[in-house]
Amino acid sequence: MNHLSDLLLGRLGRDALPFWEMLKDPTTSSIINGIIATGAAAMVILGALVVAGLLTWYGKWKILWRDWLTSPDHKKIGIMFIIIAMVMLLRAVIEAAIMRAQQALGLGGGFLSPEHFGQLFTTHGTIMIFFMAMPFLTGVINHVMPLQIGARDLSFPVMNTVSLGLTAAGAALVMVSLVLAPFSTGGWSGYPPFTESAVNPGAGVDYWIWAVTLSTLSSTLTGINFAVTIYKKRTRGMNLMRMPLFCWVSLCTAILMIFGMPPLTVATALLALDRYLDFHFFTADLGGNMMNYINLFWAFGHPEVYILILPAFGIYSEIFANFSGKQLYGYTTLVIATMAIAVLSFTVWLHHFFTMGQSAHVNAVFGIATMLIGIPTGVKIYDWMLTMYRGRVRFSIPMVYALGFLMLFTLGGLSGIILATPSVDYQVHNSLFLVAHFHNMLIPGLLFGMLAAYNYWFPKAFGFRLEERWGYRAAFSWIIGFMLAFFPLYALGLLGMPRRTVTFFTPAYLPWTLAAGLGALVILFAVYCLIMQLWQSVRLRQENATPIGDPWDGRSLEWATPAPPPEYNFPVLPEVYSHDPFTEQKSGGRAYQRPERYADITMPANTAMGVITAVTGFLMAFGLTWYMWWLVIASGAVALIAVIARGYARNTTRVIPAAEVQRTHERWLDDVARTTPVTRDHEHTRANRGLAVPPEQGAIQ
């Protein structure tokens, strides 16, 4: 019996339950930590049950399967990526708030056990990078980029569903680790030898390894997909230097993904070999060297930083131009700056470990290389300011995020230069100053960018605008909450407080941790506002509908389509003659024209490959984590068979007849003719059905 359960469950035992410790050894500390962990696990299970229950109640399973899970449509895949990101954001923000609360009460104690705290900072970092930021930006690029370059889909739609499946599997694995604990305590960077089996033999590090592996594989595939799409699927006339800046950053991001992700896949694979098969890549003995891991990790890690920030730069470029009613300043300069950043990002990884004992000259070279990146980044900041200059700035929600970004990100750049200086880094490395710095880059940079994109392109994706009162509340709460939560961490870092410490014994830290705790509360309120905003928006979707598809007087091709756009995006692929093609069409009176002739459109057929990847990927990773070898072999076999079977599939496309395309398109054109265009003054009113008065008239009052 015992033998059988070993075979079936591997090393999964009762002690994996989050409340086991509390029952076995009921001290105050273990009860508090047990209740928090059990509550989290209950939320995961309840959430899954509620979603399943609602789907059954409303009979939506079939729609979910047909229109979403098996759909190869880049727009729907993009939306699903963003849904994953938002769910994971919610979890990781709550974790952050718990950690801030712990440190606010943490002078010499607090309520969390060190192990629990270790898991919290590890999952918070892992989720925010791999399962919030990456899916969010992947989703936005997925949704918007093909529309902007005038394509019908990505080059490899099936691979796109596989990418989504891999990310979903990784995210599910991290969620399951709440129910069957523990997760790793090694931080999101997982430095060995701490993560080697000699020190941490449990399942936690294995959860981390496989979740990250799934995510990096997904991103590598995504990168290939984006790059090929941009190279091969631009519409006629859309040469590279006419692409919207967002497409340029997508291209740079894709290139970074292709070259930046594999080092981490390799690093985690080697670490897995160490842990599972007793290899010695990163052990101290038998020829191993932990420094190799650290180099590999940051060979991924630094390009990753720019994978995270470049899409946001692209989003801000669109937003500054659009809400200033003006052409983007210095397009060519911005393209050069973006490329420069992408290239330089591969040359600076060593600044993540100045303190590891290499020679001063090596440190100095990498420090200078790092400061060099500051130049093109600074140029971008000024380009955006000059985009507003002589424009007509409308303070819409995306613009609030963008202005907050401009000021706060610059401050983060300043602290980045401080960290890039080796002699000063020797003082602030590994401290909360570092934590404050990268949050300063990632919250105003990446997250504000993604939230701005969410507000900006939501009407395009769903056909109605997001509610604005809660939207403004969310935006301002994010800005204030960020400042309150992270500026104190700069001070704490300068005062020598290390990162990842569960408590502290220096009373001088207390006022600052209290302030940061208050900031965390404001951020929680911001998240609440985001939820309310979505709820109100869905409620008011008729009033705020923008079916014509151009609610903001957009400049690029995605705004020339209905909202939401049809599966094939464009009934006839457009031809492009300049930058800002849609603005040009509108000013020249050539927008919303009836095409002379319609043709059949061939689109990819639905495929279950994504779902199969998600399920087998998850089960395989889960089996590996808990040593359930039968599960690993079974799911691996299913995945292999599915891949081979896919090779024999012949009905991979679906034809949409010209008549249907014509019918859909002409119905929309009739709507356009019936709709009253609005000026920018009425952008935020119900009158805005998504048709804009031509740009010049709309902008000058």
Place this chain on the structure above:
Amino acid sequence: MNISNLGPVTGIRGNPGTRLIRCWITLLSITLLAGCSDGHISFLDPQGPIARAQYEHFWFVIGMCLIVVLPVFIFTPLIAWRYRYHGKAVYKPSWAFSKVMDTLIWGVPFVVVAIMSVVLWQQTTTLDPYKPLDGPQKPLQVEVVGFDWKWLFIYPDQGIATVGRLVIPADRPISFRLTSASVMQTFFIPALGSQMDVMNRMVTRLHLKASHTGTFKGRNMQYNGRGFHKQQFDVDAVSPEAFDEFVQRVKQQGQPLGRQAYTALSRRGTSEDVARALGLHGDTVRFSRVSGALFSTIVNSAHADWAAPVARPPRAGPAATTNGDSTHPGTTMPARAIPLRQTTRATSLPQADHQHRETAQ
């Protein structure tokens, strides 16, 4: 004005303007440190030449960056407001390039970075933690071993060691050799200067100096498990006489660092746990009769020879410390005398400490 009266121009000392800035900076630092009564915890309150130089370089970097950063803070709100929708300012929707502006926005940051790069190069080489500090006195050698959640400080020339408290003479350079008997950790005394990673089977170096007597905080900065937050220690910088007295006292009263003590050190726990295991109170343990070969034994992951004479090891001078110390292969204790690592080593790897740059292999 007599030129010879001008002192060396260091840092940002100089004309009245910069002196005013310095005043403000000091004020700001004091505000940051307000309510801080627990020793010197930060380089904002520097207690040694390295930390002081870092402190000055820190403000230099901020000052230089402000050239690029301040215009953003000033002009972003101004532009956004002046060119707001409904505003009266000029509107040029297709104005999208200016040669002058582009030269400025590329040129100014470039010049700033160029200047900072020169200073960065100088400072990085000058403040290199591997570089011995100048001074008339011979540096005190201290060997640091990071264990899971405490530090062992070995004074090889004195044949003593401490846990939980590092006592150093003020105004004399300290030359550290560092390693870890466990996972990666980071040794850091903020008020004195740089932090340095310590790694198992590798040796890193660090040179620090305290300008005067006092008590400073030191700690591990690299997370290494559930006792990480407790891995702190006090640094006492004392007068040379007091230091000699300390050495004598430890020599007479210290615990022997034998197998039993080493087992207590190797166990995961704080310095308090070590003290308790040895039947002592408090969080400080002092060891006498420490083998000079202990550090290299740990670095080589070899088995310590507790039976060998524990008096001063053969040591010709500072040069000898950088050569691989013998590990007495003929007289090692039976296996598992020290549970240093779980794995059994097949061969003894050559120590990486033959050259100056041990970790840059």
